[in-house]
Amino acid sequence: MSVVQEQAEIFSVTRAGEYFQFTVIAPRIAEGFRPGHFVAVAVGGENSAMGLRRAFAIAGATPTGAFAGTVQFVVAEHGPGTRWLTQRRAGEVVDLVGPLGTPFPLPNGPAPAVLVGGGYGSAPLIPLAHALLAQGSPIEFVLGAATGSRLYGELTAKRTAGQVTVTTDDGSAGERGLVTDVLPAAIERINAEIVYACGPMPMLQAVGNIAQKHAIHAAVAVEEAMACGIGVCMTCVLPVRGDDGRTRLVRSCVEGPVFDAARVRWNDVGHLPADLVGADAMRGH
Structure with missing residues (x-):
């Protein structure tokens, strides 16, 4: 690229x-x-x-x-x-x-997938849906927002995929509740092998937890504030476990914004975990 x-x-x-x-x-x-x-x-x-x-x-x-x-x-x-x-x-x-940034990983072949968007976090899921369909993957959308006017892409999603479930916090559109309320049923209905999500951080953490309970992978695009976009300013770092199991602060704009949900230390976002690589050198400062 x-x-x-x-x-x-x-x-x-x-x-x-x-x-x-x-x-x-x-x-x-x-x-x-x-x-x-x-x-x-x-x-x-x-x-x-x-x-x-x-x-x-x-x-x-x-x-x-x-x-x-x-x-x-x-x-x-x-x-x-x-x-x-x-x-x-x-x-x-x-x-x-x-x-x-780093794009969404695509399966090697056809794989049923659920795409979960929160608010205008659904925007990058539309082209992802086309890419998945092009390789023969069945897909479903789950779209949510606080209220109906904060949904994005519902009609486009319906034209793209047959099954679209909508939730709003206030019940003004679709079902009252959260995307995570309906996600398990969507996973089971399509026999999903992967979940993709983009939206607020608490939503991404919850989506990752649900995917883990169903023993499937979750690739999530985080919405961390990014200033430079090229990895220089370090304002968008997240604690993420690497292949070696150790936690490092990685840049959302370069190593992300797409991450394996199971590797993000969600509860430590904004903090320095005690086991962070290099944390010893920072103690006392």
């Missing part, structure tokens, strides 16, 4: 519930895209004091065809940076770096 920087013209900006879906013309990023990759977008304009980029999962890319060279990503307005971005319009140019 080759990471590039592109001055990408905005092709369109559309509302999707509480979110904004951007389609931008970025042919070199589109060419290298794999499901799970993300882009880092400069915000605020040339004279802005907002120097840190904002990271967004790529919701789709079209390297060839009628809309060749376009990339899609979804923005939720959280603060000044994303507010500036949501005010951009078609024809304007944004500065993108990508494709970044």
Whole structure:
């Protein structure tokens, strides 16, 4: 994969519930895209004091065809940076770096899979679904959010996969409850061999626990805050067990954002576990 920087013209900006879906013309990023990759977008304009980029999962890319060279990503307005971005319009140019991160691992052959999205965390699962279907894998979606307006991709998911289960905390769409309430039934219904998920950290931990109870693998894309996107600033580190069983702080933007859920030390996120490699050297400081 080759990471590039592109001055990408905005092709369109559309509302999707509480979110904004951007389609931008970025042919070199589109060419290298794999499901799970993300882009880092400069915000605020040339004279802005907002120097840190904002990271967004790529919701789709079209390297060839009628809309060749376009990339899609979804923005939720959280603060000044994303507010500036949501005010951009078609024809304007944004500065993108990508494709970044490690993509979702695909099975070697057809394997039934459940795709779990929380809020706009479902965005990277749409292209993943197409990749799985292309290799003959049966899939189901489980999509959840706090309320109906915070769901993303429900209609697209239904057009892509026959079975889509929706949950909302307040019951305004689908079933009242959490994605983890309905996930076990989805796993059993499709006889899933793998679960993919993207969304809030507590959701990912719970999805990983359910997958472990069913003795199947869970690949999760974390939503850690990322500043540089290229592994320099170390603001997005997570405690993750390696192949040797030892825990290290790894960068979500480079070694992730996709991780084996069973290897993430969820309860130690934001802390330094006592058995962390190198922890001895940090004691007393």
